[in-house]
Amino acid sequence: MADTNSPPTMKDVAREAGVALGTVSKVINGIPVGESYRVRVEEAVAKLNYRVNSYAKGLKTNKTSTVAVMVPNLVSPFFAMLVNSIYRELSNRKHRMLLFATDFDPTQEQEYVILAEQQKVDGIICLSYNPELKVAESVPVVSIDRYFGGQIPCVSSDNFGGGRIAVEKLYENGCRNLAFMRIGSKLTNEPNKRKEGFISACEMRNIPYTLKIVDDGTPYSAFEEFLQEHVNDGRLDFDGIFCVTDSLACRIAGYLRGMGIRVPEDVQIIGFDGVRRFGDQEYFCSTIVQPVDEMARTCVEVILERDMGRSPSLVCLPVEYAYGGTTRS
Amino acid sequence: MADTNSPPTMKDVAREAGVALGTVSKVINGIPVGESYRVRVEEAVAKLNYRVNSYAKGLKTNKTSTVAVMVPNLVSPFFAMLVNSIYRELSNRKHRMLLFATDFDPTQEQEYVILAEQQKVDGIICLSYNPELKVAESVPVVSIDRYFGGQIPCVSSDNFGGGRIAVEKLYENGCRNLAFMRIGSKLTNEPNKRKEGFISACEMRNIPYTLKIVDDGTPYSAFEEFLQEHVNDGRLDFDGIFCVTDSLACRIAGYLRGMGIRVPEDVQIIGFDGVRRFGDQEYFCSTIVQPVDEMARTCVEVILERDMGRSPSLVCLPVEYAYGGTTRS
DNA sequence: TTGTATGCGTTATCAT
DNA sequence: ATGATAACGCATACAA
Numbered sequence: 001m002a003d004t005n006s007p008p009t010m011k012d013v014a015r016e017a018g019v020a021l022g023t024v025s026k027v028i029n030g031i032p033v034g035e036s037y038r039v040r041v042e043e044a045v046a047k048l049n050y051r052v053n054s055y056a057k058g059l060k061t062n063k064t065s066t067v068a069v070m071v072p073n074l075v076s077p078f079f080a081m082l083v084n085s086i087y088r089e090l091s092n093r094k095h096r097m098l099l100f101a102t103d104f105d106p107t108q109e110q111e112y113v114i115l116a117e118q119q120k121v122d123g124i125i126c127l128s129y130n131p132e133l134k135v136a137e138s139v140p141v142v143s144i145d146r147y148f149g150g151q152i153p154c155v156s157s158d159n160f161g162g163g164r165i166a167v168e169k170l171y172e173n174g175c176r177n178l179a180f181m182r183i184g185s186k187l188t189n190e191p192n193k194r195k196e197g198f199i200s201a202c203e204m205r206n207i208p209y210t211l212k213i214v215d216d217g218t219p220y221s222a223f224e225e226f227l228q229e230h231v232n233d234g235r236l237d238f239d240g241i242f243c244v245t246d247s248l249a250c251r252i253a254g255y256l257r258g259m260g261i262r263v264p265e266d267v268q269i270i271g272f273d274g275v276r277r278f279g280d281q282e283y284f285c286s287t288i289v290q291p292v293d294e295m296a297r298t299c300v301e302v303i304l305e306r307d308m309g310r311s312p313s314l315v316c317l318p319v320e321y322a323y324g325g326t327t328r329s
Numbered sequence: 330m331a332d333t334n335s336p337p338t339m340k341d342v343a344r345e346a347g348v349a350l351g352t353v354s355k356v357i358n359g360i361p362v363g364e365s366y367r368v369r370v371e372e373a374v375a376k377l378n379y380r381v382n383s384y385a386k387g388l389k390t391n392k393t394s395t396v397a398v399m400v401p402n403l404v405s406p407f408f409a410m411l412v413n414s415i416y417r418e419l420s421n422r423k424h425r426m427l428l429f430a431t432d433f434d435p436t437q438e439q440e441y442v443i444l445a446e447q448q449k450v451d452g453i454i455c456l457s458y459n460p461e462l463k464v465a466e467s468v469p470v471v472s473i474d475r476y477f478g479g480q481i482p483c484v485s486s487d488n489f490g491g492g493r494i495a496v497e498k499l500y501e502n503g504c505r506n507l508a509f510m511r512i513g514s515k516l517t518n519e520p521n522k523r524k525e526g527f528i529s530a531c532e533m534r535n536i537p538y539t540l541k542i543v544d545d546g547t548p549y550s551a552f553e554e555f556l557q558e559h560v561n562d563g564r565l566d567f568d569g570i571f572c573v574t575d576s577l578a579c580r581i582a583g584y585l586r587g588m589g590i591r592v593p594e595d596v597q598i599i600g601f602d603g604v605r606r607f608g609d610q611e612y613f614c615s616t617i618v619q620p621v622d623e624m625a626r627t628c629v630e631v632i633l634e635r636d637m638g639r640s641p642s643l644v645c646l647p648v649e650y651a652y653g654g655t656t657r658s
Numbered sequence: 659t660t661g662t663a664t665g666c667g668t669t670a671t672c673a674t
Numbered sequence: 675a676t677g678a679t680a681a682c683g684c685a686t687a688c689a690a
Contacts, residue, residue, distance in 0.1 A: 007446075007467055009683055020661040025685060034659065049465065054447045055387040056683035059666050064384065066427075074403060074413040075608030084403040087430050096444065098395075099428045101416050115425065117336075118383045136378070138336055247607040277613070278576040279404030284606070338667055349677040354669060363675065385667035388682050 008048040017044035028052060058120060067303060068116035070100040070109065070126035076247075077275040078290070079127070082144070085296030086125060093304060095122070104185075106130035123303035131187055142302045144295065146189040147314055153306075154314045155298045156190040162288040162319040163197020166242040166270045169286075169321050171205055173268055173328050175240030178202060178209040179230075181223060181252060182244035185216045191244065194272055198242050210238065223248075224255045231259065236267050246271035249285045253326055269326040274319075283324030291317045337377040346373035357381060387449060396632060397445035399429040399438065399455035405576070406604035407619070408456070411473070414625030415454060422633060424451070433514075435459035452632035460516055471631045473624065475518040476643055482635075483643045484627045485519040491617040491648040492526020495571040495599045498615075498650050500534055502597055502657050504569030507531060507538040508559075510552060510581060511573035514545045520573065523601055527571050539567065552577075553584045560588065565596050575600035578614045582655055598655040603648075612653030620646045 010028070014021045017040040026033045027041040044050070058064040069086055071079045083099065090097050098119060100112040109130045116124050116139070123140040126133075133148070135141050147154040170178060180198045184191070195211070202209040212226050230237040236256070243249035249271030253263045263269055264286075274289030276282060294317045302315075323329060339357075343350045346369040355362045356370040373379070387393040398415055400408045412428065419426050427448060429441040438459040445453050445468070452469040455462075462477070464470050476483040492509075499507060509527045513520070524540070531538040541555050559566040565585070572578035578600030582592045592598055593615075603618030605611060623646050631644075652658065 007465065011683080021684085022661060022663095022686080023659095026660090029685080032659090037660080051443065051447045051465070053388070053449060053683055055384050055393065055449055056666090057685080058384040059382070059388050059668085059682090060684050060686085062666080073608070074409045074416065075406070077404070077406070077409075077607060080403045080406075080409040080608075084430065087403065087428065091430070096448065097428050099416065099426050101413065101420070114380065118380045119425065120382060120384055136336065136380075138334065247610070250606065251610070275607075277579065278406060278604075279402070279409075281576070281580070340667080350668090351670080351677060351679095352675090355676090358669085361675090366676080382667055385682090386669080388666090388684090389668045389670085391682080 007053075008050045009053070010050075012048055013041065013044045013050050016048055017041045062120070064096075064120050064122055065094060066096040066098055066119065066121050067300070068098045068100060068112070068119065068121045068124045068126075070102055070112055070116075070124065070128065072104045072127065072129070073101050074099075077279065078245075078273045078292075080279070081275060081292050082127070082296065085292050086299060089296045089300040093300065095300075095304070102129070104129050106133075109133060123306075125299045125303060129185060129187060129189075140303050140306045142299050144299065145191055146187075152313075153302050154190070155295050155302065156314075156316055157290040157295060157319050158316050159190050159193040159319075160197035160200070162272060162290075163194040163199075163242065164201040165197075165319065165321050166272070166288055167198055167201035167205070167207065169270060169327065170240035170242065170268055171207060173240070175238075175268055176207065177238050178207055178240045178242065179238040180209065180211050180213075180242050180244075181248060182211075182213045183216065183218060183220070183223075183248060184244060191272075194242075194244055220251055223252060227252070227255055227259065231261070234260065236261050239267055241267060241269045243269065243271045246273045246275050246284050246287050249287070249326065253285060264325070264327050268328060270321070271324075271326075274322060283322055286324040286327040287322055288319050289322045290319055336382075337379045338382070339379075341377055342370065342373045342379050345377055346370045391449070393425075393449050393451055394423060395425040395427055395448065395450050396629070397427045397429060397441070397448065397450045397453045397455075399431055399441055399445075399453065399457065401433045401456065401458070402430050403428075406608065407574075407602045407621075409608070410604060410621050411456070411625065414622050415628060418625045418629040422629065424629075424633070431458070433458050435462075438462060452635075454628045454632060458514060458516060458518075469632050469635045471628050473628065474520055475516075481642075482631050483519070484624050484631065485643075485645055486619040486624060486648050487645050488519050488522035488648075489526040489529070491601060491619075492523040492528075492571065493530040494526075494648065494650050495601070495617055496527055496530035496534070496536065498599060498656065499569035499571065499597055500536060502569070504567075504597055505536065506567050507536055507569045507571065508567040509538065509540050509542075509571050509573075510577060511540075511542045512545065512547060512549070512552075512577060513573060520601075523571075523573055549580055552581060556581070556584055556588065560590070563589065565590050568596055570596060570598045572598065572600045575602045575604050575613050575616050578616070578655065582614060593655050593657050597657060599650070600653075600655075603651060612651055615653040615656040616651055617648050618651045619648055 010024045014024045102109045113135050127144040141152050143154045145156045214222050249269050271285045271287040274287045339353045343353045431438045442464050456473040470481050472483045474485045543551050578598050600614045600616040603616045
């Protein structure tokens, strides 16, 4: 037995089993073959511990069963949750996940798209901050939370509806003077609609509101100063605050408590995302929960089944409110 | 121009540039070639938007520049942090990351190892819960937090030292009656040494201590009941608790506060891991911080440079205490 | 039903 | 220095 230390190939299996190469291939791929042949091949496979070489297979078939997933990072719990769900979905469909973290850098995003193209992935699922991302025609792409125009389908949650729900909930809980707070890129992405929904609901109900919106990179102390400006005689001007993310909501709650203002007794706060402590414990704050599993499932479906009929260009999934301690039940 | 819609190959580039195939390959790989040839090839590459097919390359060279990373999930902040750091490290070294989530399931772990082998990855970095994981000789493996024996190098933080540091810190802060709490698999992995370190330090200082250790799958209410049993006249028997993870520490703190016992005034708590709210904000609790970046760097180094001299079989990296609100100061 | 031969896109070994 | 050609491991069309 010429047992070199390199992994066995189909040829080795064929020799071991005393059959032809094509027969081995058929057995491996579940194509019917004479019973006795099948058994002999299977024995040889087991004996040699044979593993099909996906690189050879991918080269031949032009299918890699691999999808690239591109997000800013993995430490933000929302991204982590999203990637986790996408992974599960891909795994269920027998696909591998090649992961790229962009750190919000448009240049890196473009480089990773090129890498993914080289890897001949079956598709790219991206949460991109590059408004002019270029990607080859030949590789399917689905975008999360950013609408690139008709060519690239976009999956997002109902950000507008979420903004409205937050206002409705705060109103229902007795709030009559609201504030919206946001920090983030100026790019026109879907999450911007959280603000639109907030405004729309406030105006419909005739609720006075204030917006505090700052660009990415602004120190968070800007929010603290803003809050201090709105405290008179130890009382905050607002009795309800809607924050663009749970992360911001928690920061705001911390500032307020530090200023001696009680949450939720004096002011109620609702965030957005629906992330949980340690991934599976309670919500960090009362929040508008994004349907992460459905978003992940939709992304994967669109990527893997896009050829059957043009897929919808923008799918918007429903959100819901969840109590997390920063509202009155 | 026969412009089929399939991506251009080297052959197309060669034809476009009017040179031979080998010349194109050399240009692509930075092998010196006549100036005029190089320019023509580069122009053709740009014009056709050519991308090297890594599957063909990988098949030929038997190197894929891809590393498989296997963790239980991505939503636990510690795993998320770890994967994030490993990703950065791989990315710096121009490697791709193929990610597998095992959900703590030994069967899935074994299947993923086979998948990774098929993918011909350059190595596998795993945080495994399968004590008898089988992996082909030909693919390098590094294990995190579990020592498999001499063949497979293991990277972990100084769990024993961390346990000692926790005790020292609690003692220094005035605690004189300690408890250790743990939930997790019975498997002998490195984190078990947190308990050993705790005991060792307690005995060295002659501090009375109690252990509350339950198996994976036990409901958390077991801890709550345990605590209730140790409350007399509204006072807890212990004045310091060391928990095996930050996650558990936060749960314990929650139970205690619910029972009217103040943290850190009545009892101080130290966790383990050093995870932060939203990945980048404050620590969840006072904690023993694992050197995640160093662990990631070490894993990647061991995987990518293992052939030069036998790599150490067990590397243990230093941890440190950090204040996070559940201790005094 | 089984075996043989060709080619996927690339690198590398040859002559030229 | 450059161009033709043989593998890499597999799937598949075709011949037996």
